[in-house]
Amino acid sequence: MKTYDYLIVGAGLFGAVFAQEAKKAGKKCLVIDKRDHIAGNIYTREIEGIQVHEYGAHIFHTSNKEVWQYIGQFVEFNRYTNSPVANYKGEIYNMPFNMNTFNKLWGVVTPKEAQEKIAQQKQTYFVENPKNLEEQAINLVGPDVYTKLVKGYTEKQWGKRADQLPSFIIKRLPVRFTYDNNYFDDQYQGIPIGGYTRMVEKLLEGTEVRLNQNFLDKRQQYQELADIIVYTGMVDEYFNYCYGELEYRSLRFETEILEQENYQGNAVVNYTEYEVPYTRIIEHKHFEYGTQPSTVITREYPQAWKKGDEPYYPVNDQENAALFAKYQQLAEKEGNVIFGGRLGQYKYYDMDDTVEAALWCVQKAING
Numbered sequence: 001m002k003t004y005d006y007l008i009v010g011a012g013l014f015g016a017v018f019a020q021e022a023k024k025a026g027k028k029c030l031v032i033d034k035r036d037h038i039a040g041n042i043y044t045r046e047i048e049g050i051q052v053h054e055y056g057a058h059i060f061h062t063s064n065k066e067v068w069q070y071i072g073q074f075v076e077f078n079r080y081t082n083s084p085v086a087n088y089k090g091e092i093y094n095m096p097f098n099m100n101t102f103n104k105l106w107g108v109v110t111p112k113e114a115q116e117k118i119a120q121q122k123q124t125y126f127v128e129n130p131k132n133l134e135e136q137a138i139n140l141v142g143p144d145v146y147t148k149l150v151k152g153y154t155e156k157q158w159g160k161r162a163d164q165l166p167s168f169i170i171k172r173l174p175v176r177f178t179y180d181n182n183y184f185d186d187q188y189q190g191i192p193i194g195g196y197t198r199m200v201e202k203l204l205e206g207t208e209v210r211l212n213q214n215f216l217d218k219r220q221q222y223q224e225l226a227d228i229i230v231y232t233g234m235v236d237e238y239f240n241y242c243y244g245e246l247e248y249r250s251l252r253f254e255t256e257i258l259e260q261e262n263y264q265g266n267a268v269v270n271y272t273e274y275e276v277p278y279t280r281i282i283e284h285k286h287f288e289y290g291t292q293p294s295t296v297i298t299r300e301y302p303q304a305w306k307k308g309d310e311p312y313y314p315v316n317d318q319e320n321a322a323l324f325a326k327y328q329q330l331a332e333k334e335g336n337v338i339f340g341g342r343l344g345q346y347k348y349y350d351m352d353d354t355v356e357a358a359l360w361c362v363q364k365a366i367n368g
Helices: 013-024 065-071 099-106 111-125 133-158 196-203 215-223 284-288 318-333 351-367
Strands: 004-009 029-033 044-047 050-053 060-062 085-088 091-094 188-190 208-211 226-231 248-258 268-271 280-283 295-304 337-339
Touching: 004 013, 004 215, 013 029, 013 196, 013 351, 044 196, 050 284, 050 295, 060 065, 060 351, 065 351, 085 133, 091 099, 091 133, 099 111, 099 133, 111 133, 133 268, 133 295, 215 226, 280 284, 284 295
Parallel strands: 004 029, 004 226, 029 208, 085 268, 226 337
Antiparallel strands: 044 050, 060 188, 085 091, 248 295, 268 280, 280 295
């Protein structure tokens, strides 16, 4: 008999939710992670009394009431509303594109004036069959919004010029004709009071966790421990890249403590000109309305992924989708392995999607 019912590879949100529900069903779980901490990319660490989002800004938002109520069992959320701003050559614009943005760009005051201005620009520069992201974006919002708020940021994010990116990457751009700076349309939104690590600690309460453990280095040893493996790492790496590498984007973070109370006046400021190498600066204290005498900021630099780097999100274009389909066929043949999460399923998940997917997977695993 195996020692555990489930070996869960990855102590991030997917693995933690799976472990919580499996434990409640009476299953014995072991959770391992190659990092020296739990919570994966939503890990928060306290610096100067401030909960610092170590791997980039994370705002929990959802319209799924069941998911919101589920995660609310483990931690109390504050009322944080995501309202980022964009800095283009020192000009500040509200995101997503709304009446505040259009007033700053063109001096328009009413929704009708803004709609007419955008319609005029779209008509002037319309391309019948857009061949790349640049043409597609201009078709959607016109050249002014595109040039100042989309082009440079997108090129930094993807590591390619916009006219070299496929048009299908941007199917729509959110445009609002209201003076509403709330980035998300979701009904529920907030950040765990005391940070995400505390939330994951609660999810993993009562489950054995081992850190600094790389499953792939001791695969056979770990496989002998449990009946079923829940794998949240890179699916192509699990199969030793036998069909080639899937494409990911990585990130580099520069964090510093500043001896001042308030650096930028907002939790997130996007830098949309290409010449600024980072995509955004995060000032962490604003996520929890901090009043500490000092502040902590993080600059976020997108970069190409290579073996050995942390993969932060998949590149879900047509070429990678075709390659992933091959790995998916192999995954389906691994009878005692469940592949989950953003890397295991090679899919861009928000946190609420991750919780929902984990709940679905664990219920299927337990109930059949």
